[in-house]
Structures are given as C-alpha cells and as structure tokens.
Amino acid sequence: MKFSTKALHAGIEPDPSTGAIMTPIFQTSTYVQEGIGKHKGYEYARTQNPTRSVLEKNIAALENGKFGLCFASGMAATDTILRTLRPNDEIIACDDMYGGTYRIMTKVFELWGIKVHFVDMQKPENIASYINPNTKLVWVETPTNPLLNLIDIAEIAKITKKHNILLCVDNTFATPYLQNPLDLGADIVMHSMTKYLGGHSDVVMGAVITSNEELYKNLAFIQNSCGAIPSPNDCFLMLRGIKTLAVRMDRHGENGKKIAEYLKSHPKVDKVYWIGLETHPNHHIALKQMRGFGGMVSFTFKGDDMQQAIKTMESFNIFSLGESLGGVESLCTHPATMTHASIPKEQREARGLKDTLIRLSVGIEDAEDLLEDLAQAIG
Numbered sequence: 180m181k182f183s184t185k186a187l188h189a190g191i192e193p194d195p196s197t198g199a200i201m202t203p204i205f206q207t208s209t210y211v212q213e214g215i216g217k218h219k220g221y222e223y224a225r226t227q228n229p230t231r232s233v234l235e236k237n238i239a240a241l242e243n244g245k246f247g248l249c250f251a252s253g254m255a256a257t258d259t260i261l262r263t264l265r266p267n268d269e270i271i272a273c274d275d276m277y278g279g280t281y282r283i284m285t286k287v288f289e290l291w292g293i294k295v296h297f298v299d300m301q302k303p304e305n306i307a308s309y310i311n312p313n314t315k316l317v318w319v320e321t322p323t324n325p326l327l328n329l330i331d332i333a334e335i336a337k338i339t340k341k342h343n344i345l346l347c348v349d350n351t352f353a354t355p356y357l358q359n360p361l362d363l364g365a366d367i368v369m370h371s372m373t374k375y376l377g378g379h380s381d382v383v384m385g386a387v388i389t390s391n392e393e394l395y396k397n398l399a400f401i402q403n404s405c406g407a408i409p410s411p412n413d414c415f416l417m418l419r420g421i422k423t424l425a426v427r428m429d430r431h432g433e434n435g436k437k438i439a440e441y442l443k444s445h446p447k448v449d450k451v452y453w454i455g456l457e458t459h460p461n462h463h464i465a466l467k468q469m470r471g472f473g474g475m476v477s478f479t480f481k482g483d484d485m486q487q488a489i490k491t492m493e494s495f496n497i498f499s500l501g502e503s504l505g506g507v508e509s510l511c512t513h514p515a516t517m518t519h520a521s522i523p524k525e526q527r528e529a530r531g532l533k534d535t536l537i538r539l540s541v542g543i544e545d546a547e548d549l550l551e552d553l554a555q556a557i558g
C-alpha cells in the first residue's frame with residue numbers, strides 16, 4: 180500500500196458491532212470481563228483503549244514500523260523514551276533542537292544522573308569523539324527549528340549501528356509523508372503529533388514508533404506505569420487529521436515554495452531558509468532523505484533592525500502570531516523574543532539566529548492571499 184491509502188486504511192476496519200466506517204470513540208475507563216482472566220484483550224483504559232490502538236497501528240504503518248505508541252503530548256513521548264535510560268548513561272543530542280527537548284534533557288534527566296552532550300551533527304563524524312561505553316542514545320532532530328538545518332540520518336545511523344547505540348529521530352517537522360527515519364537506519368521515531376499529523380491546531384499528542392520489539396515492550400511498560408496516555412476523543416481527532424495528511428502536506432509544500440521564492444526576490448529580505456531552495460546549504464540532504472520540502476519558511480531582513488521584523492509581524496492580516504506550527508492556517512513567530520528568548524543573544528547569533536528572523540508555518544490558504552499579505556506587511 181502507498182502512503183495516502185495507508186493513511187486512510189492501515190489498522191482501520193469498520194466497527195464489527197455496527198459497521199460504522201469511522202473508528203468509534205471508546206470513551207470508557209474499564210471493560211467488562213466474561214470471567215476472571217477472560218476478556219477481549221482490554222482490561223483497563225490506561226493500559227489499552229481501542230480508539231488508541233487503531234491510531235497506534237495507523238501511525239506505525241505510516242512510519243514503516245512494527246509498533247506504535249501514542250502519548251498525551253510530544254514531550255510525554257520523549258519523557259518515556261528517556262526513562263528507558265539509567266543513571267550514568269549518556270545521550271548525544273544535536274545542538275539545534277526543540278527547546279522543550281533541550282529542557283527535559285538538561286533540567287529533568289540530568290538531575291537523575293543522565294549526561295547529555297550537545298553536538299553539531301551537520302557533520303555526522305562529529306559524534307564519534309563523544310561515544311564511550313556509557314553512550315546509550317543518539318537524538319537527532321531534522322529539519323530543525325527555526326533555521327531548517329538538516330542532518331544526514333543514514334550517515335548518523337552507520338555510526339550508531341557500529342557502536343550498538345540506539346538512534347532516535349524527532350520527525351515532527353518532516354512528518355512520515357516526507358521522511359521515514361526507520362528506513363534510513365533509525366531505531367526510534369518520535370513525533371509531536373500536535374503539529375502536522377493532527378494538522379488542525381486542536382489536539383496535543385505525541386507518538387513513538389519502533390520495530391524493536393524488546394524496546395517497544397519496555398516503552399509500553401513505562402507508559403502504563405507512568406500513565407502519559409492520550410484521551411480516546413483526542414485519538415479520534417488525530418485519526419481524522421491523519422486522513423488528510425498527504426493532501427495537506429502537498430499544499431503546505433506548494434505554498435512554501437511560492438513564498439520562499441517571493442521572499443528571495445524581495446529587496447528588503449536578506450536570507451531565506453527553506454529546504455527546497457537549491458541555495459540551502461544542505462539541500463542535497465533533503466534530496467537524499469526526504470520526498471518533499473514542506474511549508475516551514477524562515478527569513479531575515481537586511482540590516483539589524485529588529486523593529487522591521489516586529490512591525491511586519493504586527494501588520495499581518497492572515498498570518499497569525501503564535502507558537503506551534505503545522506496547522507492548516509498560516510502562523511508566524513519571532514524566535515528571538517518568543518521560542519528562543521531563553522538563549523543569550525550572542526549564542527543565538529553564533530548559531531545564525533538573528534533578531535530580524537521571522538519563522539513562518541505556511542498554511543493551506545490560497546497562495547495569492549498569503550503573498551499579498553506578506554507584501555503589505557513587509558511594506
């Protein structure tokens with residue numbers, strides 16, 4: 180089965196008791212058992228829920244993995260992965276990643292004796308010197324936020340496999356429609372389903388996908404023990420969102436291309452970051468491991484006047500100012516004062532994140548309207 184067919188059908192059967200074509204919302208906390216130890220595979224809803232099971236089969240299929248688990252949020256998924264580690268274990272993580280992932284690693288897990296090394300993985304060989312017998316996990320996020328840097332997953336996987344270290348990829352930005360890390364050698368895929376998978380800015384949820392049965396069992400055990408499960412209602416909304424992932428991603432990508440090209444030709448704009456541009460320094464990695472380029476576009480203004488960025492953002496009529504991404508409606512953020520404000524200015528600038536940078540999550544509106552909005556807002 181190909182991707183769009185899988186999105187609609189993998190793991191999804193009409194309800195056997197009624198024929199309902201849509202997966203029912205099994206809003207129940209427990210299941211009546213026929214006798215002691217005699218049940219239909221469902222005992223208590225923290226452990227299993229039929230709406231969630233369908234979603235987990237579906238997301239596993241989309242990532243070409245054997246097992247899927249869904250969580251109350253992306254961070255709950257990450258938390259569960261990190262709980263498989265023990266004191267003195269070490270993580271090698273990419274140095275340009277989602278702020279919440281950086282926070283949970285440094286502010287939560289380091290207190291439990293886990294050591295984290297942050298490494299620029301744009302050169303995969305950089306990780307080699309951090310590997311030692313305590314290294315248990317390599318954490319990659321690609322593309323990254325907001326500079327859309329790319330990491331070569333297959334090259335990292337060659338190194339982790341050689342040293343028997345688990346490789347986890349946060350695939351939130353790419354989605355399984357554009358990139359499948361397990362096929363490139365990763366052991367674990369993590370998603371914030373809150374973003375493109377849900378796609379309608381109405382659900383917070385996370386997922387973990389793996390083909391490693393032992394690891395899956397451990398993750399399921401931790402999830403059941405700690406309780407970070409999504410509600411059946413949210414699982415239904417997520418299943419509904421995923422049905423249109425392919426068509427949404429196509430439109431996000433088409434609009435992203437038009438906007439990136441427009442910005443590139445604008446006299447007031449300095450740099451444009453979109454992974455589909457041939458001038459993107461890692462465009463060749465996108466061609467190698469992705470099937471499209473998506474709708475995340477960042478750009479900076481010429482000069483150093485932050486007011487130019489702020490004025491633009493406040494003048495938008497269609498792009499809404501807000502954190503998050505991946506919804507059908509276009510959003511814009513100002514990383515320097517919003518998502519990345521906690522990083523000191525010098526460190527931000529050293530990484531290339533200027534105060535004049537605006538990040539766009541390009542939605543699926545008509546491109547003409549988005550271009551018009553950009554033109555009037557930039558002025």
Ligand SMILES: *Cc1c(COP(=O)(O)O)cnc(C)c1O
Binds near residue numbers: 374
């Ligand atoms: C949003 C996000 C997360 C965290 O997910 P939540 O669903 O907000 O908990 C993790 N990684 C990336 C890349 C994200 O964008």
